[in-house]
Every structure is written in C-alpha cells, then in structure tokens.
Amino acid sequence: MKQNFTVRQGALDGVEAFLSVAQHRNFRRAATELGVTPSAISQAVRALEARVGAALFIRTTRSVGLTEAGEIFLARARPAFEELVAASGAARELGQRPAGLLRLTVPRSVVPILLEPLIASFCQAYPEIEVELAASEELVDLAAGGFDAGIRMGQFISPDMVAVRLTKPFPLVIVGSPAYLASRGRPARPDELREHACLRLRRSNGALAPWSLNDKGHSIEIAVAGPFIANDFPTMLGAAVEGLGLAQVPSPLAADAIRAGRLVAVLEKFVPMAPGVFLYYPSHRQIMPKLRAFIDHVKGRSRAAS
Structure with a gap:
C-alpha cells in the first residue's frame, strides 16, 4: 500500500x-x-x-x-x-504546573520501607497532585499501562529508560528464624544451602529465581529447593519469620525483623550487593510537571539523607 x-x-x-x-x-x-x-x-x-x-x-x-x-x-x-x-x-x-494524577507501578516490598514516607511528604508539598500506586511484581509496559513512571530494583530496569536512584546499593541477605536454625543448623558455606529448606521467588515471567551469592569476588547462582514459593519478597519474608525455611531478600526489607530477633542473617560473607532501587520513566523530550515535581522531590530527599 x-x-x-x-x-x-x-x-x-x-x-x-x-x-x-x-x-x-x-x-x-x-x-x-x-x-x-x-x-x-x-x-x-x-x-x-x-x-x-x-x-x-x-x-x-x-x-x-x-x-x-x-x-x-x-x-x-x-x-x-x-x-x-x-x-x-x-x-x-x-503541562504548565504540577497537578493531576501521577500513576506509579511499584513492587510491594518498597511501599512500606521507601514509598510511604516519600509519598507522604510529596503529597504535602504538592496538594494538587493525586498519587496512585499500583503494587505489582509485574514488569509492566509503562505506556501501555498508563503509568507515568515505575519503581524497581536497578537490575530489572530496561536500558532505554531514564533511571533516578532512590536508595544506595544494599545486600541481598539470607535469613532464617531462630527456631528454624535451631532445628536445621546454620549453613557455613553456599553449597550447604542444598541441605536446607530454601524459600523461592517466582519471577513475573514464570521462572523460579535462583539464589545469587558472591564467593571471593565471583558471582555464583544456586538452584535451591524448599517447601514454599512466593511471587514477592514480603510474602517470602513472612514465611521465613514463621520458620518455613531460609529466604534471600533485600536487606532493608529484613532489617526490622533482624533487629527484633525474629530473623537471623546467615552466610553474611557470601551475600551479593544489589544496585539499589530506582525510579524509572521513558526518555521523553518533555516531562509533565507532575512527574518533574516527583523527580525533584526524590532527588531532594536523597540529598538530605546523604
């Protein structure tokens, strides 16, 4: 034609x-x-x-x-x-002032530890902007889903997106409840994980995620096994607290439970570093003021925290 x-x-x-x-x-x-x-x-x-x-x-x-x-x-x-x-x-x-509906797609795990204080201060600073959070582990298409931006760990963000850092890099810790460790023992080396009940994460593409570890500077992946599979970190963390097995989760998510003694970190020398959590959005010539205001607010909070 x-x-x-x-x-x-x-x-x-x-x-x-x-x-x-x-x-x-x-x-x-x-x-x-x-x-x-x-x-x-x-x-x-x-x-x-x-x-x-x-x-x-x-x-x-x-x-x-x-x-x-x-x-x-x-x-x-x-x-x-x-x-x-x-x-x-x-x-x-x-297009001229920060107002309207700002839609963000986010994983459940970042809402309580990162977004709740950030969103609260942002809504107070910009009362004409409504913020909608769609909590999902799915890596959605921002444009097709009608989202202004997304929030994910850095390793999951497409290289054609503009990324703004929200957190510093953090370890992916391995944790278990005191009761579980008392009954099954504490692993000393990565290869001992095969003898443990390891809680697993199913990715949005349907695949089971292997556990990532760092052995003297070398990245290794271990296909673990266990009695429980979840599709998000908070659910997996809750199962670990209940003693179902060991879990590998972002350290900020497990910090409160570790401080309270409900979980214990193991294999600390072998845990890898994750690049951190980022806000990401498509590369456009013109960013709507509501998103620009959110980006500036995020950067301002990051500078204040550093």
Missing part, C-alpha cells in the same frame, strides 16, 4: 471559521476576530462545505444566513468545539 507523505485534512478544519461567521453573520467581522483575511475565512468555509457535502451559509451582497444544513451543523458543532477548546485548556494547564 502506497503511503501518503502529508496528513489529510481533518474533520475540524474550518470549523472555527464557520462558528465565527455563524456568530457574527459576517465574513469580515469573523476574519477580524480570528486575525486573518476575509479571503482566508471564505476559503476555509468553502473547503468545509465541500467536505460536508452541503452548503452551510446563504450569502447575499448584504447579508449572511444559515441554511438548514448550517443550522444543524451549528447546533452540534458549537458545543463540541467548545468542549474541545476546554479540553485543550485543561491539558495546557497540566
């Missing part, structure tokens, strides 16, 4: 000229209102009539009136055009 290299004239071409002439019943006054020549107004109206397939005005040397088709067209085109103008104004307003 042959492609056109120009955009065809749209149904709205000439509508503003028609509405102005219909209001003033005069081509010259319509031209003055729109800041164009009377000839330009006349050409626009004639082109519109040709596309509609009916005469819209009755023209004499002394007056301009509407035909029956013109009356019908005016009755339906005027409110539609006014709504279009209002929509343009509303969109323009969102």
Whole structure:
C-alpha cells in the first residue's frame, strides 16, 4: 500500500471559521476576530462545505444566513468545539504546573520501607497532585499501562529508560528464624544451602529465581529447593519469620525483623550487593510537571539523607 507523505485534512478544519461567521453573520467581522483575511475565512468555509457535502451559509451582497444544513451543523458543532477548546485548556494547564494524577507501578516490598514516607511528604508539598500506586511484581509496559513512571530494583530496569536512584546499593541477605536454625543448623558455606529448606521467588515471567551469592569476588547462582514459593519478597519474608525455611531478600526489607530477633542473617560473607532501587520513566523530550515535581522531590530527599 502506497503511503501518503502529508496528513489529510481533518474533520475540524474550518470549523472555527464557520462558528465565527455563524456568530457574527459576517465574513469580515469573523476574519477580524480570528486575525486573518476575509479571503482566508471564505476559503476555509468553502473547503468545509465541500467536505460536508452541503452548503452551510446563504450569502447575499448584504447579508449572511444559515441554511438548514448550517443550522444543524451549528447546533452540534458549537458545543463540541467548545468542549474541545476546554479540553485543550485543561491539558495546557497540566503541562504548565504540577497537578493531576501521577500513576506509579511499584513492587510491594518498597511501599512500606521507601514509598510511604516519600509519598507522604510529596503529597504535602504538592496538594494538587493525586498519587496512585499500583503494587505489582509485574514488569509492566509503562505506556501501555498508563503509568507515568515505575519503581524497581536497578537490575530489572530496561536500558532505554531514564533511571533516578532512590536508595544506595544494599545486600541481598539470607535469613532464617531462630527456631528454624535451631532445628536445621546454620549453613557455613553456599553449597550447604542444598541441605536446607530454601524459600523461592517466582519471577513475573514464570521462572523460579535462583539464589545469587558472591564467593571471593565471583558471582555464583544456586538452584535451591524448599517447601514454599512466593511471587514477592514480603510474602517470602513472612514465611521465613514463621520458620518455613531460609529466604534471600533485600536487606532493608529484613532489617526490622533482624533487629527484633525474629530473623537471623546467615552466610553474611557470601551475600551479593544489589544496585539499589530506582525510579524509572521513558526518555521523553518533555516531562509533565507532575512527574518533574516527583523527580525533584526524590532527588531532594536523597540529598538530605546523604
């Protein structure tokens, strides 16, 4: 199929000229209102009539009136055009100041340890922005899902995204409950994990994630086994607290349980470092003010914390 290299004239071409002439019943006054020549107004109206397939005005040397088709067209085109103008104004307003709905896709694990304090301070700073969090482990398409941005650990973010750091790098700790370790013993080396009940994570693509470890600077992966599989870190952490087995989770998520003595870290010398958590969004030339305000707020909080 042959492609056109120009955009065809749209149904709205000439509508503003028609509405102005219909209001003033005069081509010259319509031209003055729109800041164009009377000839330009006349050409626009004639082109519109040709596309509609009916005469819209009755023209004499002394007056301009509407035909029956013109009356019908005016009755339906005027409110539609006014709504279009209002929509343009509303969109323009969102493009000029931080306001509107900011939609973020986030994993469940970052909500309590990172986003709750951050979102609270952001909502207080920008009361005209509504924040919607969609908590999911799925790596969703931001554009297809209607999201302004996402939050994920750095290793899961596509390289074509712009990423803003939210946390420093942190270890992926291995933890177990005191009761579990008392009954099964404490592993001393990575290869001993094969003798333990290890809780596993199912990724969004359906695959079971191996455990990652670091042995004297060399990254290794171990296919562990155990009685429980979850699709997010908080659920897996809760199972570890209940004594179902060992779990490998981000250290900020396990910090409170470790401090409270409900979990104990093991194999500390072998745990790997994760790059941290990042806010990410598509690379656009123009970022909406609501997202720009959130990015600036994130950076400001990060500087204050460092």
